[in-house]
Amino acid sequence: MIRVTVNGSSHALDVMDSTTLLDLLRDRLGLTGTKECCDLGECGACTILVEGRSVNSCLVLAAEANGQSITTIEGVASDGRLNRLQDAFLEKGAVQCGFCIPGQVMAAEYLLRQNPHPSAADVKEGLCGNLCRCGAYEQIIEAVLAANQTSRESLSPSGGGQGGGR
Amino acid sequence: MHPFAYTRPATLSDVLALLDKHGGEACLLAGGTDLVVELRNRSRRPSIVIDIKQVKELAPTIGETERGLRIGATVVMADIEKDSRIRRHFPALVEAAATVGSIQIRNRATLTGNICHASPAADTAPALLVYGAEVNVASVRGTRRVTLDQFFVGPGKTVLKRGELVTSIDLPLADNRRAATFTRLTRRRGVDLATINLCCKVEAGGRTTFAYGAVGPRPFLATDDSGMLADPRASDAAKDEILRRLLTKATPISDVRGSREYRRAMLLVMSRRALRTAIDRLQDDRFPSPSTGGQDDRFPSPSGGGKGGGA
Amino acid sequence: MSDPIGASVRRGGGYDRVTGRQKYVGDLHLEDLLHVKLVHLDVARARIRSIDTTAAAAFEGVRCVLTSADLGQPAPRFGPVYEDRPILALGETKYHGQPVAAVAAETKAAAEAAAELVRVDYEELPGVFTVAAALDPASPIVQEPELRPDDPLRRTNTLRERRYGWGNVDAARADLVVENKRIIARVLKLPLASVRIIAPDSGGAFGGKQHPKYEPLVAVLAQRTGRPVRLVLTLEETFQEVRRTSCEIHARTGFNADGTIAFQDIQSNFLMGAYADIAERVIAKSNYLACGPYRVPNARIIARALLSHTTPSTAFRGFGTPQVAWAHESQMDAAARQLGLDRVEIRLRNLARKGETFVPNDTPADGNWAESVRKAAAAIGWGTPLGPGHGRGIAVAIKESATTGASYAIVRLHWDGSATVLAGTSDMGQGARTVLAQIAANELRIPVESVRVVMGDTAVVPFDLQTSASRSTVFMGQAVMRACQDIKTQLGYDSPPLGEGRVGVSSTDLTDLLQTRFGAVRGEVIGVGSMRREYLAEHPLGEMASFYEFSCTASEVAVDPETGEVALVRHVTVADVGKAINPQQVQGQDEGAAVMGLGHTLMEHLILDDRGRIKNLGALDYRIPTSKDVPLEMCSLVVENADGPGPYGAKGAGEGGLMPTAPAVASAVTEATGVVIRDLPLTPERVWQEIQRHERGRQAGSDR
Structure with missing residues (x-):
């Protein structure tokens, strides 16, 4: 039996020792926003935050997360209000097919928490573990830089952009 | 994944007892960035996986000893990058750690795991080698310390015996002024495995030490005591001659990341560049203060972008 | 409003x-779902002597183990044009990774464990892995001749040979003939996200999801078990599912002294893989426009679709156009060099003018293409001074859009x-x-x-x-x-x-x-x-182009001559879209296409060993661009003359930015280094090798 807190809700789950955290989220908790793709930690589609740190959930065993707190893409927006990054991704046209986007948003969320005012080079470095086959990197980088602008204006975590200011 | 039992012991003696009991059937889990991949592709099928992250003696701390720094077995790359003492005294290790995978990987992957995995291309190995790192090993039979140079045996092979684990890595402080740099060649600018990697250290006394990865079955050291390499007055041709001699130890192979011929040629090119950087740093009083985060500094300035902080 | x-x-x-x-297909929650795992061998071509499924079938949780023996006689085959592909390997595997069996089980773990218990007794056979081998009459025949009994080519590895042409190439007079014997557009590529097969919104497809691959297998398993069944491919398996068609193009082009084209004489050999899928159409359509968007008075194009023991190829963003553009644009550059003409100027002199018929009996040029070229040249700073080690290149490409x-x-x-x-x-x-x-x-x-x-x-x-x-x-x-x-x-x-x-x-x-x-x-x-x-009976492609997708790319690079690394300094794409209904989306599509194009230009390729096995399956050694691999500056421009057949004069977009990427970047690398490279991708090692060869040639010249 393991206990994890996912997006603020606690769960007690019986899992096989060989279950990955990615499988736990997707198959047991139905949180399919976290995507499975390369299973090697190369593509970043499964990026989540564990105890506030970004990780590839395909490389973490569910049992390792016992007692820990996890944030997935489903936990980023609150009450249907997009957070500043999600809003900026849409505003800047950074979303195409969408498959990599949850991972990109989570990696960007971690980046902005570590470095609230990144340069374009910082963003490129911070997101280079998240592949986008649509090749929307330019727009994704723009979005992260724009979200940073927004967060400077509004400190509320889910604040920016909804008022339609931009 | 083949089924296995997962356990998370709280003390080192519990870990050692488990290792002693299960031997080759046990796998140690720290960051898991290599192990979980191997479990998934079924190339490793342990009966038990021992997670060492809650072991109190193996807490993720960077401690200080009389001789230098002691990096605990569960310290991750991201922590290496941030630690001010490592940044000051072992900047090439910071540069190397910053190239290991993506940030998500560096938030999990441990320095000790990188060494124990013993990939010939492990990016932190050349830096640890030139800094004279030593490896602390424990088992139910006791503890021992080996130099990192002795530690590596071959691809995936170390001197670790059945029942042993690495508890920490020691980095001795230098007794003279020195400067080092890490560099590598990859197929793309983003996250990649090294085609070749190397570290160059120049000491105030003139001794120059290189360590190379991905060009032999294990990372290795090559030292020049003549003082010629570090001598700003020595000619390029003379330096090249010494470098070529040092590089005879390299035995690169051809694989999907590069041919033997290319690797050989790049060893000389990258060695020259690393040597220049190390000498510049030795002469620059403001150094050490390595640029962070694997900025794209391997390229002669394509007009105005990507360059990290000064140095 | x-x-x-x-x-x-x-x-x-x-x-x-x-x-x-x-929700993508992998995300859909289905009650009572069975999970499928494929069984494949680590060989390319092998004769299957026997398959023992006993242990797998007995494994706990397994509901069905399927081999081709379970599919009846004659075994069903499918394909969008040629019905040549069996549901599972039939008698022999024809490429590395072709599934020989499939297991459906209650859990992913059970399916995976049971798949490992399927015992296959096989004998590896020599195979056809290259264009040269496919053309060699002594090579093994890939496809069973009985699949096309009336085809005179049935005992060869040529599935189809297409011939297009007009004028008289042999009689055409030219001042300069540029001939390239080995232009290999080895642009092999796979969509990263193609693990999801069908879906309401499917995720990126880029061609890979256009026609069935494993869908019939999944359908059979669902039918046999009476349960919903899901197959999620590993990324490694997607590499073995589809790829872009590789090719060798031999082009001989005649030019007049003023740089105008006198004739084009093109032979292209496309290695389409073990089954036709839609690749023959890719080859037919792209080669139909193998002369590019130019006025070519005499043309002869021979395009062969060759079968081989490699991954079946299929539609992939650009549908064969990147390959032929690599050929015709390399020729334009070669002519410009030899005639002492500017590379922009030689293109302007040859581009078909709006309204001009450039392929007889087909849609005339439907855009002001010179405008695109001028725009790209201006945006890249064509003709302005370059830093040391820098070079610029420009290239165009044209794609026959939807026909019927x-x-x-x-x-x-x-x-x-x-x-x-x-x-x-x-x-x-x-x-x-x-x-x-x-x-x-x-x-x-x-x-x-x-x-x-x-x-x-x-x-x-x-x-x-x-x-x-x-x-x-x-x-x-x-x-x-x-x-x-x-x-x-x-x-x-x-x-x-x-x-x-x-x-x-x-x-x-x-x-x-x-x-x-x-x-x-x-x-x-x-x-x-x-x-x-509708279909037009007499047209070689079934109908004329409804519009052309025309694109121009200009690129500035910096090359490190010691390591061969190429850095993209600035990259400009111009798309003639008629009307950008949503400019942000057009920009996203065009820049995304350019980034994907930079992938096959600089790093992406499948590497086979001498037994036809893919050595770089998956995300570790098949490199695609990351956020750090994009050009330092990107600029995407549009030409909007409302001259398309869509609403408000729109034309299609989204493939264009990828089509001329390779020749534009390669042209820039040539200017930066003096070295002409005819193979893709331009990996650091390849660029370095070519620089070395060039240096050796120069030294040999000066020694004499």
Whole structure:
């Protein structure tokens, strides 16, 4: 039996020792926003935050997360209000097919928490573990830089952009 | 994944007892960035996986000893990058750690795991080698310390015996002024495995030490005591001659990341560049203060972008 | 109300994508689901002596283990044009990774464990892995001759040879003949996201999802077990599922002293893999325009579709155009060098003018293509001084867009003034949902937010031939527009045409109109629209181009001569889109295409060992661009002359930015280094090798 807190809700789950955290989220908790793709930690589609740190959930065993707190893409927006990054991704046209986007948003969320005012080079470095086959990197980088602008204006975590200011 | 039992012991003696009991059937889990991949592709099928992250003696701390720094077995790359003492005294290790995978990987992957995995291309190995790192090993039979140079045996092979684990890595402080740099060649600018990697250290006394990865079955050291390499007055041709001699130890192979011929040629090119950087740093009083985060500094300035902080 | 056409309206479906709510096939929750695992061998071609499934079938949780022996006689085969592909390997494997069996089980773990218990007794056989081997009469025959009994080529590895041409190449006089014996566009590539096979919004497809691969297998398993069945491929398996067609093109081009083309004589050999899939169409269509967008008085094109023991190839973004563009643009550069002409100028001298027929009996040039070239040249700073080690290049490409087609749309205008568009188009990321909503909103004069586009449920949406070939804005866009016109006719509601000084009917007016019409009982107006293009019997491709996708790319690079590394300093794409209905989406598509193109230009290729096995399966050693591999500056421009057949003069977009990437970058590398490279990708090692060879040649020359 393991206990994890996912997006603020606690769960007690019986899992096989060989279950990955990615499988736990997707198959047991139905949180399919976290995507499975390369299973090697190369593509970043499964990026989540564990105890506030970004990780590839395909490389973490569910049992390792016992007692820990996890944030997935489903936990980023609150009450249907997009957070500043999600809003900026849409505003800047950074979303195409969408498959990599949850991972990109989570990696960007971690980046902005570590470095609230990144340069374009910082963003490129911070997101280079998240592949986008649509090749929307330019727009994704723009979005992260724009979200940073927004967060400077509004400190509320889910604040920016909804008022339609931009 | 083949089924296995997962356990998370709280003390080192519990870990050692488990290792002693299960031997080759046990796998140690720290960051898991290599192990979980191997479990998934079924190339490793342990009966038990021992997670060492809650072991109190193996807490993720960077401690200080009389001789230098002691990096605990569960310290991750991201922590290496941030630690001010490592940044000051072992900047090439910071540069190397910053190239290991993506940030998500560096938030999990441990320095000790990188060494124990013993990939010939492990990016932190050349830096640890030139800094004279030593490896602390424990088992139910006791503890021992080996130099990192002795530690590596071959691809995936170390001197670790059945029942042993690495508890920490020691980095001795230098007794003279020195400067080092890490560099590598990859197929793309983003996250990649090294085609070749190397570290160059120049000491105030003139001794120059290189360590190379991905060009032999294990990372290795090559030292020049003549003082010629570090001598700003020595000619390029003379330096090249010494470098070529040092590089005879390299035995690169051809694989999907590069041919033997290319690797050989790049060893000389990258060695020259690393040597220049190390000498510049030795002469620059403001150094050490390595640029962070694997900025794209391997390229002669394509007009105005990507360059990290000064140095 | 602001004009929705030409506005960067936010992506429809975007909310679900940034919140993780978008469900791809792998995300759908299905009750009682069985999981499938494929069984394959680590060989390319092998004779299967026997398969023992006993242990696998007995494994706990396994519900079905399938081999070709379970599929009846004759074993079923399928394919979009040639029905040559068996559901599982039949008698022998024909490429590395071809599944020989499949296991369906209650859990992923059980399927995986049982798949390992399937025992296959096999004998590896020599195979055909290269163009040279495919053309060698002594090589093994890939395809069973009985599959095409009446075909005189059945005992060769040529599935089909296409010949196009006009004028008389042999009689044509030229001042300069440029001949390249080995232009290999080894642009092999796989969509990273193609692990999901079918879906409402499928995720990026880029061609890989166009025709069935494993769908028949999954259907059989579902039928046998009576349960829903899901197959999620590993990324490694997607590399063994589809790829871009590789090729060798031999081009001989005659030029007059003024740089105009006298003739093109092209032989291309495309290695299509073990089964035809849609690759023969890729080869036919791309080679039909192998002379590019140029005025070529005499042309002879021979294009062979060759079978081999390699991964079946298929449609992939650009549909063969990147390969032929690599050839014709390399030739233009070679001629410019030898004639002492500027590389922009030689292209301008040869580009077909708008309205000019450049392929006899086909659609004339439908854009001002020189405008695109001038725009790209200006944006890259053509002719301005370059730093040391820097070089610039420019290239064009043209793709025959959709030929035949049929798209139907239904638009329901509800009594409150909102509308539902029913369209069979798949929004795989190109943004069709948004564009169709913009068109409906504009035609009905209602806000974009009042339009909902329903897609991907065949129980609801009318027929659409396919989402491919950059067709949706043109074909489905027209169908939606016509459905809206149908509504307006029914309502007697004649909105003023799009244009200057237009004063739109406000949505309040429309709501009044609807409420007056329907009163308290309420109702809705249903409009139907379609766009069709029929087969033209005598046309080699079945129909003329509905439009051309024309694209120009200019690039500036810096090359490190010691390591061979190429850095992209600035990259410009120009797309002739007729009308950018959503400029932000056009930019995203074009820049995305350029980044994907930089992948096959600089790093992407499948590496086979001498036994035909792929050595770099998966994400570790098949490198695609990351956020750090994009050019330091990117600039995407459009040409909008409203000269396309789509709504408001739009043409298709989305493939263009990828098509001329390789020749533009290679041309820049040549300027930076003096070295001409004919093979892709331009990896650091390849660039270094070529520089070394060039240096050795120079030294040998000066020694004498």
